[in-house]
Amino acid sequence: VTRNTKYVLQLLNKENIPVYHGSLNPLARVREYSGNFHGMDGLGNTLGEQGIEALDDVDAVDKIYQLINENLGNVKIISTGPLTNIARLLQKYPDISEKILDLTIMGGAFIA
Numbered sequence: 001v002t003r004n005t006k007y008v009l010q011l012l013n014k015e016n017i018p019v020y021h022g023s024l025n026p027l028a029r030v031r032e033y034s035g036n037f038h039g040m041d042g043l044g045n046t047l048g049e050q051g052i053e054a055l056d057d058v059d060a061v062d063k064i065y066q067l068i069n070e071n072l073g074n075v076k077i078i079s080t081g082p083l084t085n086i087a088r089l090l091q092k093y094p095d096i097s098e099k100i101l102d103l104t105i106m107g108g109a110f111i112a
């Protein structure tokens with residue numbers, strides 16, 4: 001997800017937007033990914049062998065918390081992954097939800 005986010009921002013000429021590593025694993029189950037829906041790279045197998053530049057060594061959850069508190073009532077979160085970082089944010093800082101202006105998601109997980 002980190003690589004894909006950096007790639008999409010590059011395509012949009014928005015490389016000034018910071019990206020931080022999020023959670024590597026789900027909270028309550030083993031991570032599974034078959035690549036059947038969005039391809040093995042998550043973007044329809046369009047990326048090839050692209051790497052990503054080094055990112056700040058800051059936990060995404062703590063950075064989200066910091067940004068929300070620095071910009072009270074003005075933060076819109078767009079989450080494109082399985083929502084683990086949002087879940088961790090709410091677990092670690094339960095009152096933070098009242099300070100978020102908007103949350104848009106494209107993700108989550110469906111377990112059949």
